Amino acid sequence: MKIIVASYPKTGTKTLNAALTILGFRVYDYLENTYCHSREWLKILNTGDRKETIELFRQMYKDVDVVLDMPAYYFWKEIHEAFPEAKILLTLRDEDAYYRSAQKQVDELNKDWKYRLEKTVTPTGRTISSVIINTLPVLFGYKPTFNWSRYFPNETMLKIRFRQHNSSVLELAPPEKLLVFNLKDGWSPLCEFLGLEVPDVEFPHKNKNGNLVTELSKENKIMMQMNRELKVVTFCFIAILSVFTCIMSL
Template sequence: MRRRRDKVFGIGFHKTATSSLKRALRQLGYRVTGPNHNHDQDIAWTFLDHARALSTRYDAFQDNPWPLVFREMDDMWPEAKFILTVRDPEGWIASQLRYFGEESTPMRELIYGPGRGSPLGNEAHYIATMQRHEAAVRAHFADRPGKLLVLDIVGGAGWDPLCAFLGVPVPRHTFPHANKAASRGDGWLVRLKRKVR
């Protein structure tokens, strides 16, 4: 019989090693979902209900829409743990530009504002939005030690802090690193595959 696990929500913004976190959690035995690509133009009205429903079906969550609903998930799942993946702002925005280019999506417009679904030309705004999110997350969990792990995977953090936080043994194999230095071309290929699904 499968051991019950508390929910784990990855609530760092996209391109903060969320795919690496997903691989790591899967290797630890979690059922992981995300990112959940919703290109519905009415996403602002639907994403919260979608997230609530999806949260009942998996153990762990990462990438969009989870950074937008961390307060609601904290209320809904009081025993859950939260992981804020972070990285240096300059490296983060460079990764955004390489991966997304000029592509705009309803989800990024929801995060960054109308007309700002592409990072190109919106670099300072993207960084400021990410920094506000990180500050809000830290403030929300400030008086509850053990609920939040801030994890800089790009900066070298790996199994030790993650496994200590989750209370699980450290695997013997190397921590997974996904999408390392993905190029703009790689980003276009991923987006093309997404559109033909």
């Protein structure tokens, strides 16, 4: 583990993922966290044993360069304890802008019937959903309903948690290992902090206008796997329905 991104979701984490990938790092984002280490995360979220959690992190991320987004950002201190040499990145955002962006993202996910179906009926989607359902009460203090994508209890509570998290990182992270990074500053401060040369490519900008699912469907292997599984499930459903229809018509 080389870099721990302690940033809240919707503060440029997908852009940061793309930038760090360009720099040659192996990044575990939301999908990789919840799918590749689903069993470990379920244990971490439900046991609360700090020593066991830190040891699990050592095992989970020993071959990963960067971890970010849910649910890892919330456990940045424990991950840093497991990997004390890792550097810490934090991206900040105005609270009102953050809330509007986060709510828009959730609205977009709720309107995407295909994505919601994938998370419900495919094996990969159900694995990811099982972790998220257990993540929401810990991260946001909210017990999910059937429509678990709407995880905001209310605007005030979400902003308080957002503020508390950022303050905690700024107060507790070792100053010599922390970079508070503004994405608008581009490559220079990031590469200087990491001791790398600035690449000869434009700094990325991901998840514009909340089009997360569209981007991931084209670029992320786990999302592509869910897409393939949904096609198989759909084919099987149509085949079974056709057979049932034929039997009933006899």
